[in-house]
Amino acid sequence: MSMSQFMYTIMLQNIDTIYFHAFQSFFRENLADQLHNTGVSPKGCVVRLEEQRSRYIQTTCAFPGQPRMTFYAHRLVYQLQNQLLSLPIHLEVSHLCHNTKCVRIDHLNLETKEVNDDRRHCKNQGVCTRDHLPHCIF
Numbered sequence: 001m002s003m004s005q006f007m008y009t010i011m012l013q014n015i016d017t018i019y020f021h022a023f024q025s026f027f028r029e030n031l032a033d034q035l036h037n038t039g040v041s042p043k044g045c046v047v048r049l050e051e052q053r054s055r056y057i058q059t060t061c062a063f064p065g066q067p068r069m070t071f072y073a074h075r076l077v078y079q080l081q082n083q084l085l086s087l088p089i090h091l092e093v094s095h096l097c098h099n100t101k102c103v104r105i106d107h108l109n110l111e112t113k114e115v116n117d118d119r120r121h122c123k124n125q126g127v128c129t130r131d132h133l134p135h136c137i138f
Contacts, residue, residue: 038103043137045102048073055100073103081105092116097137098123109134 038048048057057073078093079085087093087110094116097107111132118130128136 041099041102043097043099044104045097045099045107046104047099047101048103057101057103074100074108077103077105078108078110082110094119096134107137 038046041047058070059073059076060068060070061076062068072093074095075087075093079087090112091110092113094109094111095102095107096109096119097104098119099107102108115132118132119136122128122130122136127138
């Protein structure tokens with residue numbers, strides 16, 4: 001069982017499934033509105049076309065019944081795709097493609113900070129030089 005499958009199982013044990021699907025639907029619609037101006041890079045990354053000052057795409061939305069907050073879009077996309085209400089503190093959503101503005105789900109991976117740091121080394125070398133899986137996308 002992968003880490004995301006394990007986390008999904010734990011999350012479903014702790015929440016009402018009907019509420020989760022309402023939450024997921026709400027966020028998908030809200031995030032789609034926020035990311036409507038996206039394009040695809042030559043490497044296949046899905047990126048927002050307008051410039052943002054932040055290194056990562058940020059989006060503003062709210063959990064049902066909660067105030068609006070700003071989130072990193074790649075983290076929200078990963079959570080929605082994998083049906084997670086939150087991410088474990090000790091894990092990061094890394095970009096296999098090394099493009100911090102990318103929100104394409106198959107370019108995102110949940111992993112430890114150490115593996116994510118290894119990916120930064122690969123980016124600097126221009127080739128996947130480590131034995132982590134999945135491999136970096138170049």
